[in-house]
Structure formats: structure tokens, C-alpha cells
Amino acid sequence: MDYFLQQLINGITLGSIYGLIAIGYTMVYGIIGMINFAHGDIFMVGAFMALILFLLLISIGITAIPVVLLLVLLLGMFFTAIWGWTLERIAYRPLRTSFRLAPLITAIGMSIVLQNFVQLAQGARVKPLPPVITGGYTLMQTETFSVTLSNIQIVIIITTVALMTIFSYIITNTSLGRAQRACEQDRLMASLVGVNVDRVISLTFVIGASLAAVAGLMYLLYYGVIDFFIGFVAGIKAFTAAVLGGIGSLPGAMLGGLIIGLIEVFWAGYFTTQYKDVAAFSILAIVLIFLPSGLLGKPEIEKV
């Protein structure tokens, strides 16, 4: 029981990070129907932004950790969002009306570009960051095992919940959210009633990238070490999460993220660490075979 509880906490933490990245995939998919393969690398760029900004703020003499983290969060979101915007502008907008596979290939190309650019700019070695948020609470104590909830896990879960709330509010209650949902349903119709489709799509990328930047910061704080290659694995997992939850569905992305995180952690905790990815991917395949449009996705209507 105690071991289970500990794994549950770890799983929810990991799932929150995946969920934040998965939202970027699912939003882009919902609005322009493409797999943004470079999104994992935007997350990686976000993690590097967080690292650099953190070091910068410390070195110019701001030492109060909460202030530093808040600034890093906001600035990191800002700078990463510019990367998301540029990505869409350069690689996807020219192919908006083209066929389905063309933006997929440019996405893969941009992913290669981003990875190698960061490797060139920041070096190939892993970048360690000493723990910033330490301490935690012991929830349960037995003679052999203690269940702990660390402060960093609390921060990650609270931030994720807060962002999800803000984000859901934006989508359901603001004019931007309305415009976005309109574009998702029918881009042409939306443009005819005066929605600036290009702007909405750009903003979608901006929001997706800034959430990925938050995930990057969380990843950096949680694991304490990043390199230019983290985007690939995290991206694939988050994309799996988005598909599992039903791609195009926002609660689905969060749910999928949580499920993937929990499967991974439990599999690693009870069986073997090596095959945790196999477990996640197998569950995905099984779910899709029985529910071909994911857990919360809308079934695709075939028109003849």
C-alpha cells in the first residue's frame, strides 16, 4: 500500500508534465489536423530557456527563489512562445493548403533543425542543475518504507492544475477560445464570419509552446539534468498521451498524460524499468484497437 501510494504520487507528477506537452499536440491537431512533430523539441528549447534564464537571474543577483522561479516561468514562456510562433510561420503556414504529409515532413525537418541547433549553440554535454526546491512531507512511515511528497512534486501538480484551469477558462469563456473552437470545426466558415484564421492558428502555436515551456521548466526542476535530446522521448510520450486520450480533445490530453505517466511509473515500480516504454506503447495499441478514436475522442464521421 505504501509503495503503491508513493508510485501514485510519482506517476501523477510525471503525468502532469506529459499532459502539459500533450495539450500542444492535441490543440494543433484539432485546429489544423497535423502532427506537430517538432513540439517535443519546442519543449526541449523551453527546458534550455528555463536553465539559461535561471542561471542569468541568479548571476545578476536575484536570490529569492520564488521570485526567480516566477520570472523564469514568465520569461521562459515568452521566449519559447516566439519559437513556437516562428515554427508555424516558417514551416507550416506555407503548406497550410497542401496535402497531409507535406507539413509532417517539414515538422520532422524542423525537429532535426531544432535539436542540432541547440546542440551547436549549447554543446552536446548534459546540463546539470542542483536541486532548487528541496524538502517535502512524509505522509506515511513504516519501518521499511516511507511515503514522501516532495515540495517540487507539489509545485508541479499545483502549477499544472492552475494552468489547466486558466487554459480551460480561455478556451470556453473568451473570444479567443470561441474563435479557436470555430476554426476547429470549420476553418472556411470561421473566416467568413470574420475570424482571422491565421492569427488564431498562430496563437494556438503560441499557447502550445508556452505550455511546453512550463513543462520544460518542471522537467528541469524535477530531474535536474537536461540535454538536447530530451525532446524526442518526451515528445513521443506526450503524443502517445494525446492520441490515447483522443486527439483533438483537451481533457483527453490531460487524461492521456496522466495514464501514460502512471503506466510508466507503475510498470517500472512493479516489473522492470527497461520495458516501461513498451508497456506504455502496448496500452496505446490495445486501447486504439478497441476504441479507435481514443478515450475521449469524437468518432470520425465518414462522408461518402
Added chain:
Amino acid sequence: MAEAVGTAIGTRVGQDSLANSVRDAIIAGLIAFLLFVVILGLKTENAQEKLILIPRIGYAVTIAVVVAVGRLLLDVFVWRARASRAAAKPLLTTRSILWLLAISWAIGAYFFIVPGAREALATSASDLFGADEWRTRTRIAVDLFGYAFMGVFIVATAMVLMLVLRRTLAGIGIGTRDETQGVLSELSTQLAPALLAIALVLPFLVVGPQQRYAIDTAIQVLTYIMLGWGLNVVVGLAGLLDLGYVAFYAVGAYSFALISTTFGWSFWVCLPLAGMFAAAWGIMLGFPVLRLRGDYLAIVTLAFGEIIRIVLLNWYSLTNGPNGISRIPRVSFFGLSFDRNAEPSFYSVFGLEYDNIYRIVFMYYVILFLALLVNFVTNRLRRLPIGRAWEALREDEIACRSLGINTVITKLSAFAIGAMFGGFAGSFFATRQGFISPESFTFHESALVLAIVVLGGLGSQLGIVIAAVALIGSSEFFRDLEEYRMLIFGGSMVAIMIWKPRGLVSSRTPSVALKERKVISAELVKEGHG
């Protein structure tokens, strides 16, 4: 419809004023500065267990200025000129491509005929800059252009030769030729035969110290062409998006390695076995995903590719984990070994001195034979009912079903045959390297092969050849630029796709036709939903 929206929104008001251009340029520069100021402007350096920041804002400023100036120049001289041109003509027509070929041919011929011309150019250009590093840089650049022109020169010569050959043959009554075609358009149809002719004599075209390296590169390109043709069956013909194609490449390579190291059977026995194993895995993957469509199919195939790699990485007792399988038997010349000490060996039977180059040349012809086999089989299959069913499935699955085509068999056969070709390529890879490990079968390979298929033009066999030569060749080409190589590689993938979204070869020939085979635009071919 969507296009109309795109252009309606994309049109800016008052496009022609210079002030607007300058404003746009400044905005572009500002964005570039914001993009690069953190990630490039501040470098994290690992120093004694700690990270320190090294500021180099100059880089970001330089890039911002370059972007702003570049944007301004493009706006004024290219985009505006293009917008003012009343009838938008396609930038590259057959005629302009032929002109380009002719010019490159002339330049290539100049470097070919005048001895030392390339060296002289390198020296004079480097004198201009003075500094030593510029000398090497210029030399690399001049060399790259020299090789590119040489390549075009050889292809163009071969095309002309093939045309002459074809006309001569038609003159003495072998084969026919279409009298209505002009010389130019007839010449442009000679690209495929010309490339084939070059491929057949390639090992003898390059001599000197670079020979081994050149043939090795050619073998690598041919392996990717073969993989591309294999994946083309699944993606290009049947319209099923497969992001895990590398799994079958891996299954082929590991089957081959395990069978040949365990039982000691020869290459020609293990090759079909490995192909069969890969095909079986193709069916095993295909079965559960039959109901999935579009991007769901894509992610499951991707997951499958990753699962195979992780299993190979962790199943120590079978695959030896990350250490891989080594000492895989080399290919033999129909039973005659290429080893120095074997008896009888290739060298003793033919009375030759020992030289590794014989083995490499033989390998080249093996992969050329395999690739051509794949091409031949695919082209024949396309005309059989099964191949026509693949293409029908890509065009419209519902119509297919209502016409009584068994979609299950059709999809599974596409997966199986594509996987088998991948398995052959994997076997060849294993025997060529003599060592395999899970490192070689990452998602990157799948993405690369898919990129070759899409960049070449889905469903076009010739397009895949051109794309493979362009991508693999260019990444070898920029070898001297080391760390920038992958950056250029990814960038060129994006650039080619934006330039030609339907692939480099933008026309398709239908597999079967009622009266005459008309070449149609690639725009008319669907991409499938599977």
C-alpha cells in the same frame, strides 16, 4: 476553397510601399533577435560540476541584422518582382531545367577539360580574403561546387548518350519512338535510363584514392533507395502512413545476423529467410491496426518501431543488448570467400592480388541488383490485381469496399511486401557492416526513409532515387562541415518541401490505362487515409 481563404487572408494592403518593406524587415530582425538572444546569446558551459554562463550577444545581433537585411532584399527584389509579374509562370519548367543542365554541363566541362582550373580558382579566391582559414573554406566551397557540376555533367552526358542510343536503335528497327515529341521533351524522359546506365558503370567511373569512399557512399545511397522503394509500396501505393518502417529493417538485419551466425548459412540462403521473417512481422503489425486510420495508424506504427528497438536493446540472451551482434559473415562471391586466408578464395580462383576493393565493388552490385529487383517487382505488382487494389484503396476506401475488394487482404499484403523489401535491405545492411546494434534502428531512420519517399513524390519510383541521392548524397557532401551537417540536412528537408509540396517529381504515370498512358499531375493523385 481553403486556398481562396488562404490568399484572401494572406494579402496585405499597400504591399508596394518601401516603408512597409522596411517596417517588415525591422520586425523580422527584432523577432530573430528575440529568438536567438537567450538560446544562442548565452552559452552554458560545464565547469567543475557547475554551470557558468558565457555571454555572446554578438551572435544574436549578427543573426538579427542578417535576417532583417535579407528580408528587405528579398522583399524588394524577389517577392515584389514576382507579385508584379502578371502571369505567374512556374519557376522550373522542363525547358528551364534543361537550360540549367546545359549551363552546369558547360561549367563542369570547363573544370573537366582545363587542368588545374579548380585549384586556380581556389587559390585566387582565397587570396582575396587573405586569412588562412578562408583559404580552406573557399577550397571546400569550390570543391563542393566542382563535384556538383561534375555530377550534373555526368548525368547530362549520359542523358544525351541514351537519347542517341535510343534513336539509333529505333533507326535500325529495335524499339519505337514517338515522332511527335520534340527533342527537349524526349531528352527529359531519358533521366531514368541515364541514371541506370551511370549506376551500372559507377565503380569504374571513380578511380584513385577516393574510390573506396565513393563506392561506399553509393552503396549507402542505394540502400536508402531500396528502403524508399519498399516504403513506397505501403505509403505511396496503398496510402497507409507508416512511421515505424525501421522495425522491418531491424527485423531483417537481426534475423539475418542470428541465422547466419547460428547456422552458418550463406548470404543467399539467409536473405530470403530474413525477408520472410520481416514479411511475417509486417502481417503481425498489420493485423491489429487494420481498423485504424490516418494519424492513429501513424502513431501505432511509430510505437511498434520503438517497441522493436527497446526489445532488441533489452533481450540480452538473444540480441546481446546494446553491444549488438558482431562477426556477421561477409558476403561471398557465390561461395568463394573474399577473405585473404580462405581456400579457395575469390582471389586464388581468379588469380588476383588480395585487395579489399573487389569485395566492395561486388557488394555494390549486390545492392544494385537487390534494389533493381525491388523496383521491377513493384512495377509488375502495380499492374496485377493486388497492386491495382492498393492504389484503389489509396484513392477511395469506401468505393473499394463497395466494389468487393477485400481491404483486409489488400492492406496486409501491402504491409507484408513493404516489410519484406525492408527485410532485404536490413540483411544487406547486416552483412555489409558485419556488426549491428539497436543504435542503427532509431526513429530517425524511419523519418529519413519517409522523408525520401515524400520528398521524391509519393508513388514515384524515379522521385525516390532523386530524393535519396539529394538527401544522403548531400549529407555526405557536407561532411567537411561536420557539426553543421545535420542542421543543413533538416533545413533542406523543410526547404524542399515548401518549394515542392508534392515532391520533386511532380507527375505520375498511371499503372494501367485503357488506350494511351497519359502522364498526369501529382496533384490528381490522392494520398489515402489509412
